Amino acid sequence: MKIVHSVREINSLSKKWKKKGYKVSLVPTMGCLHEGHLSLMRKAKSVTDKTIVSLFVNSKQFGPNEDLDSYPRQFQADCSLAEGEGVDALFCPEPEEIYPENFQTSINVTILSQGMCGKDRPVHFGGVATVVTKLFNITIPDVAVFGKKDFQQLVLVRQLTKDLNYNIEIIGAPIFREKDGLAMSSRNRYLDDAGRRTALCLSQAIHAAKELVKGRQDVAANTVIEKTKEIVDNAGGKLDYAVVVNEFNLIPDKFVNKHSVLALAVKIGDSIRLIDNSKLMMASFKK
Template sequence: MERVERISEVREIVAGQKKKGLRIALIPTMGYLHQGHLSLVKQAKQEGTFVVMSIFVNPLQFGPNEDLSRYPRDLEHDAKLAREAGVDLIFHPSVEEMYPQKNRTIVEVSELGNALCGLSRPGHFNGVTTVVSKLFHIVQPDRAYFGQKDYQQYLIVRQMVRDLNFPIEVIAVPIVREEDGLALSSRNVFLTAEHRREALVLSKSLAEAETLIRQGERNVTTIEEKIREKITEESSGKIDYVEVRSAENLTKPEVIDDSVVIALAVKFGTTRLIDNRVVEVKNV
C-alpha cells in the first residue's frame, strides 16, 4: 500500500494503474476508520479494482459551531486498518493541498439538501459535494463507494453525478452496526458509557418502525410519533429530526405507498448521532 499527500502523486499512480487496464475505486473518508469504512473497501476489492482511499477532514463541510477541530484523527491506525483491508493507495492531503487559494467554486444540489441534516447543518452538503467533485477530478475513479449511514449524502452525490454527467458509478454500501445495533460512526468515541447505552434506542426504534410498516401502518406521522415517543421516553437524547421520506428523492410522502427511508438525528450530550433504515414498500 502506498501513502501520498500530493495531488500530482495520486494522478501519476492512478494513471499507471489505468494503463495496466485496472479499474479504479475511490472511497472518500474523513479517517478514524471503523468497520463501516472497511466494508466499503471489502466490496471494492471484490470487484477487482485498484482501491484508492482518501482521508481528509474537509473544513468546507463543517459549520462554524461544529466539531471540525475535535473531529477524531489517527492516521497511523487508519493506515494499518486500510492496509489490512486491502486498500492500494491512501491519499491524505493537507488542507493547503486541497485549498491552496481562496475557494470560490461551490457545487450545489438543490432540494435534496434542504431537509434532514441540511436544516441543522446549513452549507454542509455544499461542502460535501464540492470536495467530492474535487476528489473525483483528482482520482478519476470508475466507481465511488459511499456508506448508507449518510443516506442523504449518498442520494445527493448520486444526484450530482447524474446531473453533471460524471463518468463515475456511485455505489451505496449498507450500514454496519455493533452487535447490539448501534450504527458505527467515528463520533461514537465521544459517547459516555451511559449515552452509549441510551443510544441503542435509535436502532431499536427504527426496527420497530419497520415492523409497524410491515404490519400495514401507512401513516407517516404515526410512524414518526412512535419513534419520537420511544426516544424521548427511553433516553436523554435530544431529537434533531425524525422523518419518513421517499427513499428515492427525500420528498415527504402523503402516505407510505413506496419505499421510504426513516432517518433520524439525535444529540446525546454534545455528540450528534444519525441513523436510518430503508424500508422497501411495493408501489400499491
C-alpha cells in the same frame, strides 16, 4: 500500499492504472476508520482492480461551533487498517493541497441539501459536494463507494454524479452495526456509558417502525414519526429530526411504501449528534 499526499501524484497513479486497463475505485473517508469504513473498502476491492481510500477531514462541511477541531484523528492506525484491507493507495492530502490559497469555487446540490441534516447545517452539504467533486476529478475513479448510514449524502452524491455527467458508478454499502444495533460512527467514541445506552434509541426506533408497518400498506408517515419521537424522548435523547422520505429523491411520503426510508438525527447530551436510517419495508436499497 502507497501513501500519497499530493494531488498530482494520486492523479498520475490513477491514470497509470487506467492506462493498463485496471478498473479503479474510490472510498472517500474523513479518517478515524472503523469496521464500517473497512466494509466499504472490501466492497470496493470486490468490484475493481485498484482501490484508493481518501483520508481528509474536510473543513468546508463543518459549520461554526461544530466539531472540526475535536474530530477524532488517528493517522497511523488508519494507515494500518487500510493496509490490512489490501488498499492500493491511501490519499491523505493536507488542507492546502485540496483548498489552496484563493480557492473560490463551491458546488451545491440545491434541493437535496435543504432538509434533514441540511436544515440546521446549512454549509454542510455544499462542503460535501465540493470535496466529492474535487476527489472525483483528482482520482478519476470508475466506481465510488459510500456508506448508506449517510443516507442524504448518498442521494446527493448520486444526483451530483448524474448532473455533472460523471461516468462513475456510485455504490451504497450497507450500514455496519455494533452487536447491540448502534450504527458504527467515528463519533461513537465521544459517548460515555450513559450516552451509549441512550444512543441505542436510534436503532430501537427503526426496529419499532419496521414492526409497525410489517404486513401493512396503510400506515401514515406521521404515525411512524410520532412513534420515533416517543422512543427517543423516553430514552433521554433529543430528536433533531425524524422523516419518512422516498429513497431516491428525499420527498416526504404521506404513507409508508416500498421506497420509504425512515431517517433520523438525535442529539445525545449537549454536543453529540448521531444519525441513522433504514428502509421500512423489506425491499432492499438501490445498489
